[in-house]
Amino acid sequence: MSRTYLDYNATAPLLPEAGAAMLQAMEIAGNPSSVHAEGRAAKAAVERARAQVAAGVGCKPQEVVFTGGATEAAQVLAGGAVVDPTAHDALWAHNAPEGRIYAMGLANSETGVISEVPQERPCELLLLDVTQAVGRIPFAFGWSGADLAILSAHKLGGPKGVGALIVREGLDIAPLLKGGGQEMGRRSGTENVIGIAGFGAAVEVAQKRLEAGDWARVAQVRDKLEAMVEEAAPEAIFVGQEASDGPGRLPNTSCFALPGWKGETQVMSMDLAGFAISAGSACSSGKVKESRVLRAMGFDEPTARSAIRVSLGPDTTEEDIARFAKSWAAAYRKHQARVA
Incomplete structure (x- = not known):
């Protein structure tokens, strides 16, 4: 694979x-x-x-x-x-x-x-x-x-x-x-x-x-990814999107959450599908706990536990994120069926 x-x-x-x-x-x-x-x-x-x-x-x-x-x-x-x-x-x-x-x-x-x-x-x-x-x-x-x-x-x-x-x-x-x-x-x-x-x-x-402007292109790819995720799950919470009104956010980073679907569960599901992502920072992502950062930002516990981070690089393509979004959406539908 x-x-x-x-x-x-x-x-x-x-x-x-x-x-x-x-x-x-x-x-x-x-x-x-x-x-x-x-x-x-x-x-x-x-x-x-x-x-x-x-x-x-x-x-x-x-x-x-x-x-x-x-x-x-x-x-x-x-x-x-x-x-x-x-x-x-x-x-x-x-x-x-x-x-x-x-x-x-x-x-x-x-x-x-x-x-x-x-x-x-x-x-x-x-x-x-x-x-x-x-x-x-x-x-x-x-x-x-x-x-x-x-x-x-x-x-x-x-x-x-x-x-x-x-x-x-x-x-x-x-x-x-x-x-x-x-x-x-x-x-x-x-x-x-x-x-x-x-x-x-x-x-x-x-x-x-x-x-050379490589990261400006990455930001466009990231935004397309978030649009695909939002289409599959309109209730998704995108952490930091509003930061565009202030200093902004990194051009490659998307952090989103669906309360009730644990972040580590999503990470494992995507890993099996062939995608490497994280739940929280790498130094704490192996620990099953809520994100201290999101709690400090004012998010509740269910949201902090359900957040995942997708971080792109200059070589990430639109095809890459389209395949990820498709796999993630399929996993989300399975999650919805289990909890229904």
Whole structure:
């Protein structure tokens, strides 16, 4: 059975350019901290990727700290932070009534809704989770007003297990990991040269796709998908559609719910039909529970338990979403027959 991947917000398929950069980096024998020729070659690969990430995020290269992923980067909040109720669990784990940092997601992974960055800071510092935003919507750390930002390579076509913490120049933070003092003393441990090389290449490609208007086409495909779902189930609740009156939502994300039909049941049904989708964020979708994000947005428990997320990519076609909508509608009719 052929498979159709519609879960880009969980992880995006590895880009060929990222894979090629990783293969090239595998041939580098040296440690980036070594001063000999082989070490300098490894260091050059890391710094080339740092420049690529900086260009894609709109910051200075010296503000980029490579980490093992966005969750590790979020450990900058370990002392406690005031966290937005709809933020990802990686941030929410550090929520505290008192904190020096206000942490929020720029674009929500479950709903795609883009948040307004507060003009007046609730705390001394502002951290933005831009994991879902970079490469999909215009963003520049330099003009965002943020002091810190976190992102992950695998959300935009890079490898899993590598990410970055962006730290405004001049801001002093405690090391994420103590040890040999790599990454300007902010994250010790020998750099993951292979993953970092793939990260840099992926950011560069993602930025080019954004500038070329690829995601505008994706938004049109997403809207057609929602029209098909609505035709099959007029009572469906589309989370975030109204966000077009504000900052908007990610061009690739559709979150919809039918109270009474559990999200995980829909995910399993679609998986058997050959489609990969999610119920909630990837980090919590394996847990049978209501969406904390939707509850924070004011939705009731039955709605929060029934939501699914379909997230598209630049290579998703209208044929893909037409086949998905047909399969989903057939599953919905079966569900209606069972509960009638």
